[in-house]
Amino acid sequence: MKEQINFFSSVVSKLYQHALALVFAVNEINENPNILPNITIGFHMYDSYYDARMTYHTTLDLLFKSHRFVPNYTCDNQRSLIAVIGSLGSEISLCMSDVLGLYKIPQLTYSSFAPEENGKAQFPYLYHTVPSESHQYRGIIQLLQHFRWTWVGLFVVDDDSGEHFLQVMEPLLSQNGICSAFTERILKEAFWRTDTEMDNMGENMYLRLTDSKARTCIVYGEMMTILLLILITNFLYKEISLGNVWIMTAQIEFAFASIQMDANLQAFQGAISFTIHSNHLLKFKEFLQMVKPSRTQGYGFLKDFWEQAFDCTFLNLQEKEVHRICTGEEKLESLPGPLFEIGMTGHSYSIYNAVYAVAHAFHAMYSSRSNHRVIVEGKILQFQDFRPWQLHSYFQGIWFNNSVGETVSFNHNREMEDGFDIMNMVTFPNNSFLKVKIGSIQHKALTGEFIINDDLIVWHRKFTQIPPVSSCSNSCQPGxxxxxxxxxxxxxxxxxxxxxxxxxxxxxxxxxxxxxxxxxxxxxxxxxxxKVIHFLSYEEPLGTSLASAAVSFSLITVLALGIFIKHKNTPIVKANNHVITYTLLISLLLCFLCSFLFLGQPRKLTCFFRQSTFGIIFSVAVSCVLAKTITVVLAFMATKPGYSMRKWLGKRLTNSIAFSSSFVEVVICTVWLATTPPFPDFDMHSLIGEIIAECNEGSVIMFYIVLGYMGILSIISFTVAFLARKLPDSFNEAKFITFSMLMFCSVWLSFVPTYLSTKGKYMVAVEIFSILASSTGLLGCIFSPKCYIILLRPELNIREQLVRRNK
Structure with a gap:
């Protein structure tokens, strides 16, 4: 014959599925030969009535057989108690723990606790079959963020747990960009208030809900909280729906089970609730179908529950008038959702796991020795010698799979690491409702493991926008x-x-x-x-025009060079230094061609050479012009009698002037390239919408030294030519050099301010234009008169014309 152990669950009769889940789990264990094969598990049930005084009374009652309570005293009257399961409210659970902790009796609770309330030192014998509330807090934040609800109302029970909820939730809301539009505290004792006080409370809530833009309301509390909320909405609005999204915490999951048949739930259509995770137990539904008052003995409160649920009365000879007689054969599955749920809910599933946890812990302790013996502190103890505190070490390491294959264990905080299910409430005109699972929060929710399916949600029919908007201000659009x-x-x-x-x-x-x-x-x-990359390309009209001009003038220069080479033996060609003339023409040709270094996207090689090449070539050209000018002046002066500088005239002087003047520029450019050479760069900010591809000069000072030296040569050449402009026309070309250098200086003097005031490809275009214009001025003013005489006026190309003097 099996021996019997009793442990107890404190339940609320209106939430009778909790009690039936306990009975179902006990029956399964007793029928399982693999768990405690020679021991029968029993139970007793007590109702706390949601009252602290009654809780202490019933807790002491389950500890002792007599009705005389002697706290902190163990006697023979003490029951052989193993564990206690309860209750739905955290406040009631803590009251129980005050007494049970004195005797180190394991207490398993299926109510959610705030982390601060679940102190390991303060309540060392309290175990939680539900996850910590902190996961639920984070889940609420993630739900609000998912639907972009930033303006929410808070309805909380007016007690310590509600105050703690506000202390934690309000900072969380603020940290995540969400504001509380209002906070309404709901008094537990509101049911016992006068009609006037109820009217004032209802009117206050009505103003909160209708004047605020907060279409989302978070409700935190327990059964009495939601009952009062439903009572007020029914009392004030009757058939009127408010059109709010109600977010309910797991503690009030079962509150609807106690609503009377005439209660109107339409205001709560589309409510979203967090529930303790549960799983479908097929045998549980079969078990509920077998529950009948006539067939069941020892199920506490079953008669009271049956009469309340089916609105009937069992036949009693003392009662003369009976509204409706209970047959005892009524079916639980026929009850609407507000009165009873056939599917196992989260808290019932937690009770189911709690019963199995106790059984497995005791099995682990008991199976260490056969024949009902366990060695404790070196002494062989019989079954009746077991004490509840001996189970604690086994609870810490418990780990098993329940009947649906889910792992059950306690973490270091004595909590079962499970998650929350997110349910959507769908109401029907007959006030029945259906809860549809739309998502979940795993126990790793703090890391963002939040799952929700928007397509499964049924919203309140009054909403015109899906999902509804709950914000203080209209959303700011991009821009x-x-x-x-x-x-x-x-x-x-x-x-x-x-x-x-x-x-x-x-x-x-x-x-x-x-x-x-x-x-x-x-x-x-x-x-x-x-941004598009901005540079002067060959394909665009400006680049094409400049490239075409450079090619055209290059061909003209080549033509002029060819004319001079072909007529090199004529007097007008011989009168000029061949080397200087050819060098000047070749340098002008290179000037035109160096324009191509400035076209196209800047590269490393082109950036390295283009400014120095331009500076050296132009310095050679200007040096040649200067040499020609000085040669003309000295040649005219040498015709005077007794002139002592005549011996210096000749090609050596001219070549020396041209070479030395150019060599200085070569040295400057060499120093520049050796120290801070130019490199390709991108200007991101000068032009909106474009990136300027440019050559960074490396050293702006060196760049302007190159230009400055070239300017000095130009000014000297222009000055000398200007002073010699009145020499006889038939003898010298000083006037032509003066015009050419005037144009050259004008171009480059206007170049600097223009260059500094432009950006991007237009800056490059200015430099190319200056190169072409100044080179064209030298070519045209110096060589076009000579080519004219050579080609069109050959009669002037004779020695007599060149040596003739004006009288």
Whole structure:
């Protein structure tokens, strides 16, 4: 014959599925030969009536056989108690723990606790078959963020747990960009208030719900909290639906089970509730179908539950008038959802796991020795010698799979690591309802493991926008940023356009931001557009025109060089130094061709050579002009009698002037390239929408030294030519050199301010134009008169014309 152990669960009769889950688990264990094969598990049930005084009374009652309570005293009257399961409310569980902790009796609770309430030192014998409330807090935040609900109302029970909820939740809301529109505390004792006080409370709640933009309301409390909320909505609005989204915490999951048949639940259509995770137990439904008062003995409160659920009365000879007689054959599955749920709910599933946890812990302790013996402190103990405190070490290491294959164990905080299910409440006209699972929060929710299926949600029929909007201000569209309203919470704001140069690409951004360097804001300031690379290319009209001009003038220069080479024996050609003339023409040809170094996207090689090449070639050209000018002046002066410098005239002087003047520029450019050479670079900021591909000069000072030296040579050449302009026309070319150098200096004097005032490809175009214009001026003014005489006036190309003097 099996021996019997008793452990107890404190339940509320209105939530009778909790009691039936306990009975179902006990029956399964007793029928399982693998768990405690020679021991029968029994139970007793007590109702706390949600009252602290009654809780202490019943807790002491289950500890002792007599009705005389002697706290902190163990006597022979003490029951052979192994463990206690209860209750739905954290406050009631803590009251039980005050007494049970004195005797080190394991207490398994299926109510959620705030982390601060679940102190390991303060309640060392309390075990939780539900996850910590902190996971639920984070889940609420993730739900609000998922639907972008930033303006919410809070309804909380007016007790310590409700106050703690506010202390934790309000900072969490603020940290995640969410504001509480209002906070309404619901008194537990409100049911015992006068009609006037109820009217005032209902009117206050009505104003909260209708005047606020908060379409989302979070309800935290227990059964009495939601019952009062339902009572007020029914009392005030009757058939009127408020059109709110109600988010309910796991503690009030079963509150609807006690609603009377005439209660109107339409205001709660589409409510979203967090529930303790549960799993479908097929045998549990079969068990419920077998529950009948006539067939069941020892199920506490079954008669009271049956009469309340089916609105009937069992036949009693003492009662003369009976509204309706209970047959005892009524079916539980016929009851609507507000009165009883056939599917195993989260708290019932937690009780089911709690019973199995106790059984497995005791099995682990008991199976260490056969024949009902266990060695404790070196002494062989019989079954009746077991004490509840001996189970604690086995609870810490318990680990098993329940009947549906889910792992059950306690973590270091004595909590079962499970998650929450997210349910959607669908109401029907007959006030029945259906709970549909729409998501879940795993026990790793703090790391963001949040799952929800929007398509499964049935919203309140009054909503015109799905999902509904719950915010203090209208959403700021991309291109705008939020601006806080003075004197109001940060969730209330105006929308202002992003500042110039910044964008916002999401709704409700606090601040606009700058685009990356290679992008620029769109016109609406809502997106960054990739910048195009800006440089003077051959394909565009400006580049094509400059390239064509460079080629054309290069061909003209080659033609002039060919004419001079062909007529090198004529007097007008011989009168000029062949070397200087050819060098000048070749340098002018190279000047035209060096324009191509400035066209196209800057590369490392082109950047390295183009400015130095330009400077050296132009210095050679100007040096040749200077040499020609000085030669003309000296040659005219040498014709005077007794002139002592005649011996210096000749090609050596001319070549020396040209070479020495050019060599200085070569030295300057060599130093520049050796120390801070130019390199390709990108200017991201000068032009909107474009990236300027340019050559960074490396050293701006060296660049202007190159230009400055070339300018000095030009000014000297122009000055000498200007002073010699009145020499006889038939003898010298000083006038032509004067005109050419005047044009040359004018071009480069206007180049500097123009170059500094432009950006990008237009800066390059200015430099190319200056190169072409100044080179053309030298070519045209110096060589076009000579080519004219050679080709069109050959009669003037004779020695007599060159040596003739004006009288």
């Amino acid at each position: 705008y940023q939020k601006k806080k309203k003075e004197g109001e919470k940060f969730c209330c704001y105006d929308c202002v356009l992003c500042p110039e140069g910044k964008i916002s690409n999401q709704n409700d951004m606090d601040d606009c931001f700058m685009c990356p360097e290679d992008q620029y804001p769109s016109k609406d300031r809502d997106v960054c557009i990739l």
